[in-house]
Amino acid sequence: MASKRPFSATDSCMDQRIEKKRPRQIIGEVVMVNSLRHLSKALEPLLRRVVNEEVDRCLIRYSRSLTRASSLKIQALEPSSFQLYFVNNLPSTIFTGSKITDVESQPLRIAVEVGGEDPSLLPISALLKIEIVVLDGEFASGDREDWTAEEFNASIVKERSGKRPLLHGEMNVVLRHCAATIGDLEFTDNSSWIRSRKFRLGARIVSGSDRDKFPRIREAITEPFVVKDHRGELYKKHYPPMLNDEVWRLEKIGKEGVFHRKLSDHNIKTVQEFLQLYTIDPQKLRTFLGVAMSVKMWEATVKHAKTCELGSKLYLFRGPNFLLFLNPICEVVRAMIGEQIYSSRDLHNIPQDYLKNLRRQAFDNWASLQDFEGNLRESLLLTQGNEGSEFLVGKSLLQSSYEFLSGQLESQDWDSNSDNHQFNISARIEGNFHCNFG
Known part of the structure; x- marks a missing residue:
């Protein structure tokens, strides 16, 4: 049996300390309990008020959701076919600081689509206020x-x-009268900072206007579009490009980029010069751009360039026994070779190697060609009928050529014999010749 630990003086001192501390602990616990009771009594009104406010807020939110759900059910039961819509389409890219217009640079217009509704429900005299807003592209x-x-x-x-x-x-x-035109309106910021990176324009009826008197008119939205900073407009491509546009306005040719520099090195600086060389020697133009331009890029650039509007200007190239009329990109539109007259649809009857050579000469001497506005009585050239009408058509073409030469080229020779140029032209007008108009 283990012996008990002998009682020591140290143990006696510890017991005395514990006995002395117990009353203090009891008093502290009592004070703490009383403090908690007083604190709970003090906090009770505050807690009741907070709980009541939260309960009231939840009840209000719940009642609103019930009201919204019931209103949606009513709308579902009573749909309206009235809807605002944008009459014209916006471009796919818009720049900040620029007036918002449609793809044809015309002001945007809004109208009301009646659909299957009774038009009398929305009198044309109603004045409804429309607000234009920006929507997420998604x-x-x-x-x-x-x-x-x-x-x-x-x-x-x-x-x-x-x-x-x-x-x-x-x-x-x-x-007004179910339609409205939007005046000056522009974006102040780009669309790159939202997830879709695109905006839409929306139009809605403003609260407080006469909308409560009529069925709901649904809002209008445009197609999504990108908004870029105004500085990007300096590098904007043109659709369609113009003849005098710099060549970098074409797709796949960046301003001051590799292709732009290569074309500039060969004195091709405008869209017109690009198309002229493409007409005369497309393979040479392709070689200038180099292997860095892929087939797909080349096709995209040429396709874009071909949408260029050529206008009505014609260029005259003449020689000892021929007269060519060319459009701005060096395509022959009509010709007189010897005493034979060819309209645009009859040019295939000319030996193509010969015509190609003449066209190449015109290209090489383009700066010396005479240009003028007009179509040389195209309506007469398209006339078909008996031999007499063909004679008048041919005579009209030659008379127009003669009038032009007499007015603008009187100081130059028709052929090597300058004294006979008027006689030669007049002889062709009055003499016998064959008009090949098919």
């Missing part, structure tokens, strides 16, 4: 057309923090 994706007013409003994009409002200008218009 709104109503997939040709969705069944959005609610709440969904439309939730997709409105506001300006970034510290930035100006996204739209500046005429954001509110009045719908």
Whole structure:
């Protein structure tokens, strides 16, 4: 059996200390309990008020959701075919600081589509205020057309923090006779900072106008588009390009890029010069651009260039026994060779190697060609009929050529014998010749 530990003086001192501390601990616990009771009594009114406020807030939110759900059910039961819509289409890219217009640079227009509704429900005399807003490009994706007013409003994009409002200008218009035109309106910020990187324009009826008197008019939206900073417009491609545009306005040719420098090194600086060389020698033009331009890039550039508007200007190239009329990109549109006259549709009857050689000569001497506006009585050239009408057509062409030469080239020779140039032309006008108009 283990022996007990002998009692020592040290143990006696520890017991005395414990006995002395117990009353203090008891008093502290009592004080703490009383403090908690007083604190709970003091906090009880505050806690009751907070709980009551939260309960009231939840009840209000719940009642609103019930009201919204019931209103949506009513809308579902009573749909409206009235809808705002943008009459014209916006371009795929818009620049900040530039007036917002349609693809043809015309002002945007808004109208009301009646659909299957009774037009009398929306009198044309009604003055409805329209507000133009910016929407996220992802709104109503997939040709969705069944959005609610709440969904439309939730997709409105506001300006970034510290930035100006996204739209500046005429954001509110009045719908008169079910139509309205938007005046000056422009973006102040690009669209790169939102997830879709695209905006839409939306139009909605402003609260407080006469809209409560009529069925709901659904909002209008445009197709998505990109908004770029104004400095990007300096590098903007033109659709369609113009003849005097710099060549970098064409697709796949960047300003001051590799292809731009290569073309400039060969004195091809405008779209017109690009198309002229493409008409005369496309392979040579392709060689200038080098292997860095892929086949797909080449096709895209040429396709874009061919959309260029040529206008009505013609160029005259003449020699000892021929007269060629060319368009601005060195294509022959009509010719007189010897005593034979060819309209544009009859040029295939000329030996092609011979015609190609003449066209090449015209290209090499382009700076010396005479240019003028007009189509040389194209309506007469297209006339078909008996032999007499063909004679008049040919005579009209030659008379026009003679009038032009007499007025603008009287100081130059028709052929090597300058004294006979008027006689030679007049002889062709009055003499016997064959007109080949098919």
